[in-house]
Amino acid sequence: MKIDYLGKYRNYLLTAFVLVCCLLIVSVSVSMASIVYENDGDPEPEGIVRSQVGSLPAVFDLVRNGHWIHGINWPWDNYGGDFGLNDWGYRGLANQGPSGWRREIKENDDAAKRLFWAKRINEDYCMGVDVKLSGPLSNAIVYFQVDEVADKPYEATIALTGQTVSVDLYLPNGIEGPSYAPSGAMLYFQDDDWTWAQSLWMNIEFPNQWITLSVNVNDLHSLYPEFDQSKIKAFGVKVGTNESVDSGFSFNGSFYVDNLSATAAHEVQFDFSSPDTRTEKEIKSIADKEVKALRWWLFADGRAGLEYDENGYVTGLNDEFINDFDEMVRLARSTKVYIVPVLFDFLMGAEGVVVDDVLTFGRADLINDPAKRKSLLDNAISPIFEKMVGANEILIIDLFNEPEWLLLDADLEIPEGKRPPEIKEGGVIALATMKTFFSEIIDLYKQKGLEEKQLITIGSASPQWVTLWEDLDIDIAQFHLWNGPGQIDDGLEFDFPSPISGIPTFVGEFSTLPDLYLHDTCEFLELARTNGYSGAFPWAYRAKDNASLPLLGEETQTCLLQFANDHPELVDLIHDVFDIDNDG
Numbered sequence: 001m002k003i004d005y006l007g008k009y010r011n012y013l014l015t016a017f018v019l020v021c022c023l024l025i026v027s028v029s030v031s032m033a034s035i036v037y038e039n040d041g042d043p044e045p046e047g048i049v050r051s052q053v054g055s056l057p058a059v060f061d062l063v064r065n066g067h068w069i070h071g072i073n074w075p076w077d078n079y080g081g082d083f084g085l086n087d088w089g090y091r092g093l094a095n096q097g098p099s100g101w102r103r104e105i106k107e108n109d110d111a112a113k114r115l116f117w118a119k120r121i122n123e124d125y126c127m128g129v130d131v132k133l134s135g136p137l138s139n140a141i142v143y144f145q146v147d148e149v150a151d152k153p154y155e156a157t158i159a160l161t162g163q164t165v166s167v168d169l170y171l172p173n174g175i176e177g178p179s180y181a182p183s184g185a186m187l188y189f190q191d192d193d194w195t196w197a198q199s200l201w202m203n204i205e206f207p208n209q210w211i212t213l214s215v216n217v218n219d220l221h222s223l224y225p226e227f228d229q230s231k232i233k234a235f236g237v238k239v240g241t242n243e244s245v246d247s248g249f250s251f252n253g254s255f256y257v258d259n260l261s262a263t264a265a266h267e268v269q270f271d272f273s274s275p276d277t278r279t280e281k282e283i284k285s286i287a288d289k290e291v292k293a294l295r296w297w298l299f300a301d302g303r304a305g306l307e308y309d310e311n312g313y314v315t316g317l318n319d320e321f322i323n324d325f326d327e328m329v330r331l332a333r334s335t336k337v338y339i340v341p342v343l344f345d346f347l348m349g350a351e352g353v354v355v356d357d358v359l360t361f362g363r364a365d366l367i368n369d370p371a372k373r374k375s376l377l378d379n380a381i382s383p384i385f386e387k388m389v390g391a392n393e394i395l396i397i398d399l400f401n402e403p404e405w406l407l408l409d410a411d412l413e414i415p416e417g418k419r420p421p422e423i424k425e426g427g428v429i430a431l432a433t434m435k436t437f438f439s440e441i442i443d444l445y446k447q448k449g450l451e452e453k454q455l456i457t458i459g460s461a462s463p464q465w466v467t468l469w470e471d472l473d474i475d476i477a478q479f480h481l482w483n484g485p486g487q488i489d490d491g492l493e494f495d496f497p498s499p500i501s502g503i504p505t506f507v508g509e510f511s512t513l514p515d516l517y518l519h520d521t522c523e524f525l526e527l528a529r530t531n532g533y534s535g536a537f538p539w540a541y542r543a544k545d546n547a548s549l550p551l552l553g554e555e556t557q558t559c560l561l562q563f564a565n566d567h568p569e570l571v572d573l574i575h576d577v578f579d580i581d582n583d584g
Helices: 005-032 060-064 217-223 278-287 319-335 370-388 431-447 521-530 554-566
Strands: 034-037 071-073 112-119 125-134 139-145 164-171 184-191 196-198 209-216 232-240 250-262 293-300 306-308 314-317 338-345 353-355 358-360 396-401 455-459 477-481 505-511 536-539
Touching: 060 455, 112 139, 125 139, 125 232, 164 184, 164 232, 184 209, 196 217, 209 217, 232 250, 278 319, 293 396, 306 370, 314 319, 314 370, 319 338, 319 370, 370 431, 396 431, 431 455, 455 505, 505 521, 521 536, 521 554
Parallel strands: 071 293, 071 536, 293 338, 338 396, 396 455, 455 477, 477 505, 505 536
Antiparallel strands: 034 209, 112 125, 125 250, 139 232, 164 209, 164 250, 184 196, 184 232, 306 314, 353 358
């Protein structure tokens, strides 16, 4: 008789196989991530309301009369520190939180609405995250990006090979969702190619207590073979709802993050002991060098901050941009530093490049087309001027950074090879049209009641061109002096007075990179003073370009402080008015 032994034991074998597989899965799961419920009775942290800081004293008359402005260039930060590089994103000031952390604001990952400083028991601090979770796959993401640190180059990474990363989370009652579709939490990482890797999704089962999530980053490679743990660009925490949860589920409240750390990477150590955002900490640092003003880009090339219709007309300001502007004013107050906002940059008129369906550059028509120009004036510049009313922190309004690069050859002879390569050969805007644009902005500025408050300037690219704008109603003249090898004013000694008489003049940009200057910062500042200028702003604190050093470089920081010590009567812009303590 033929006996089917395999058939006889097939069910037993199948059951054993399934059990082994389950054990393997559990084993992998345990190695992939772990979760510890502390259950130590620690109550929910309390958000700390930071004290409101009063406005800075008005110093417009001093500056209008030629008082020295001890300032520097601080470009791009309205865009998260990388204007021109983060082409499709918007990492502005207002989505920052303590210690350089940010909240994601895109699509279904935008449930984190605010980051704030919070207090645990025993004088311990953490980061709070206000969230609005709604329906399935609603996610709150908070993260830290390595290359946003001011002294890190763009695309900087850190190696987390073999390291365990852990984080403490306090998840309050209600965030866990229904038992049939629980919410979850995880750690995630992105490498230099933005390849995503995440720890296993941990169901939130026991709210109202601190839990610790941890994962060995090496283990992620088994699930994400393309992920490079030796080149981590960003990392963070994701808390979200289950894909099976009912569409009516919602949670409005806060969770808390603390003690995120890696076993051997000093860059990944966050105890949130300070409330300062990354930008706030950096401005306080440069303010210690007696810097009193920051030249700060606002709309730049128009890719972010402005809302457009399908025909390219401006319809208004993005809500995030308005929040960023308010945060900029708060930062000025808390750090006692004035702002020189630059409305637009010459790259606005560069050849358009579409990146991930977003137009970068390519908006010369906002100046050339009268109807589109009016939409820009009415729906963007007008409301931002209204927000400037009464804001003493806005010292000077810089209408445009280096507009000459956009002018037609017929109006301005630019030496061959000197026009930026992003600009169409021969230029894109007539001088008369550019002057009309500036005149319309100045008229609007007067209509909004800013004339006796904030001052007006235009950031000319060269001293040889600054007189193009002298017939406009500006309060303070400005030119940039790039006189190093290959620059527009190659070899030009800084030994001349202002080309424009009757109003003060300051140098809005000069290089701090040894390969691109004739004079170091100490020499340049003294030349500006002795030649009768009202300031000289070195380029640039966090431009992260090939024309500057990170944090301006040690030499320039030393020179800024030395000049302030040598000429306190010049640098002390507000004299004895500032004896208040603005801790923020």
